[in-house]
Amino acid sequence: MSEKIIQVTWAHPRSDSLTAAIVSDIVDELEDLGASLDLIDLYREGFDGTLGTADEPDWDEPAKQYTQEVMEHAVRTMIADAVVLVFPVWWFSLPGIMKGYIDRVWNYGLLYGGSHESRLKAVRWIGLAGLTRTSFRKRDYDVMMSRQLDVGIAGFCGIENSRLDLLYNTLADEVEDLPMHYRELRGQARTIVRQLFEEL
Ligand SMILES: Cc1cc2nc3c(=O)[nH]c(=O)nc-3n(C[C@H](O)[C@H](O)[C@H](O)COP(=O)(O)O)c2cc1C
Numbered sequence: 177m178s179e180k181i182i183q184v185t186w187a188h189p190r191s192d193s194l195t196a197a198i199v200s201d202i203v204d205e206l207e208d209l210g211a212s213l214d215l216i217d218l219y220r221e222g223f224d225g226t227l228g229t230a231d232e233p234d235w236d237e238p239a240k241q242y243t244q245e246v247m248e249h250a251v252r253t254m255i256a257d258a259v260v261l262v263f264p265v266w267w268f269s270l271p272g273i274m275k276g277y278i279d280r281v282w283n284y285g286l287l288y289g290g291s292h293e294s295r296l297k298a299v300r301w302i303g304l305a306g307l308t309r310t311s312f313r314k315r316d317y318d319v320m321m322s323r324q325l326d327v328g329i330a331g332f333c334g335i336e337n338s339r340l341d342l343l344y345n346t347l348a349d350e351v352e353d354l355p356m357h358y359r360e361l362r363g364q365a366r367t368i369v370r371q372l373f374e375e376l
Contacts, residue, residue, distance in 0.1 A: 180376045182206055182369070183253060185216040186262040187274040194346055194358065195304050198365045199262050202302075205366040209373045214252055218273050225276020233283055238290025242283060249277075250286040257376050258298040260369060265305040265342070268317050269324070278329060288333040299330040299338040300372055302365055306347040318342060337375075341368050 184202055188195035199217075206213055218225070224245070231242045241247065253259060263274050270278070285292055303321065305312065312318045322340040330338030343361045351357045 179212045180210075180258070180373060181214060181256045182211045182373065182376075183214040183216065183256040183259045184262065185218065185259065185274070185277065187218045187271045187277075188264060189219055191217075191220065193264070194361075195262060195264050197358075198302070198304065198343070198362055201362045201366050202260060202262065202369050205369050206373065209370065211373055214256060216249075216252075218277055223273060223277055225273040225280070227276060227279040231280045231283065233285070233289075235284070238285035238292075240285060242280075242286070246280050246283060246286075249281040250283065253281060253287065253296060254292075254294040256296055258300070258372055259296060260300045260302060260372070262302045262365075263304070264346075265303045265321075268321060282329070282333060294333075296333075296335060297337060298372060298376065299326075299335050300368055301325045301338070301340040302368060303340065303342050304346045304361075305342045305344050307345065308349060309342075309344045312342065312344070 184199065184206070186195065186199045190196065203213060203215060231246050234240045242250075261274065263271055269275070282288070284290065287294055318340070321342075325340050326338040341364070343364055345351065345357070346361065348354055348357055
């Protein structure tokens with residue numbers, strides 16, 4: 177059986193956040209399964225999430241050489257079998273640094289368009305949501321986010337196997353047993369990546 181490369185990219189300003197704890201569970205789970213891991217901690221590596229002119233796509237030049245930071249990151253993504261992106265939901269979207277990472281790295285000729293060659297076949301977006309599932313459902317925020325991430329980004333890059341999983345109520349509204357609540361959220365994250373690994 178060939179090795180399965182899974183890239184785990186995450187964004188949170190604090191390394192003692194719930195997001196960080198979830199990432200650590202995901203890493204443990206994938207290591208136990210024998211995945212080959214590529215971990216990207218956008219904040220700690222000081223990733224610049226602003227797309228400047230050097231990384232602006234040139235629609236007439238799909239073979240454009242972008243900045244070294246972008247080229248190196250893109251190669252890491254293109255050789256992965258799957259990417260798992262872990263983030264706190266901010267304004268029903270990605271944190272700016274992660275949006276900027278996608279803007280820059282999932283670039284024209286690299287992850288989409290031109291004659292790009294990527295082996296990437298699955299994406300999992302794991303978003304930690306402060307609000308409850310009921311609040312999301314009330315205004316279809318989950319549908320909206322899935323449309324943006326699964327269709328607008330992954331689908332646009334030709335990856336049909338993309339799924340947004342929201343871990344709800346991180347702010348623990350009306351939760352009596354807090355440790356149990358967080359254990360459940362962490363368990364959900366482990367299940368998501370285990371199923372992903374088995375699918376690959
Ligand atoms: C700038 C900002 C925007 C947020 N927007 C949302 C939101 O749109 N929907 C939501 O459910 N929670 C929102 N939250 C709450 C975060 O999702 C919540 O703090 C996070 O899931 C908790 O995980 P953490 O402890 O790792 O930060 C927001 C928090 C911040 C700081």
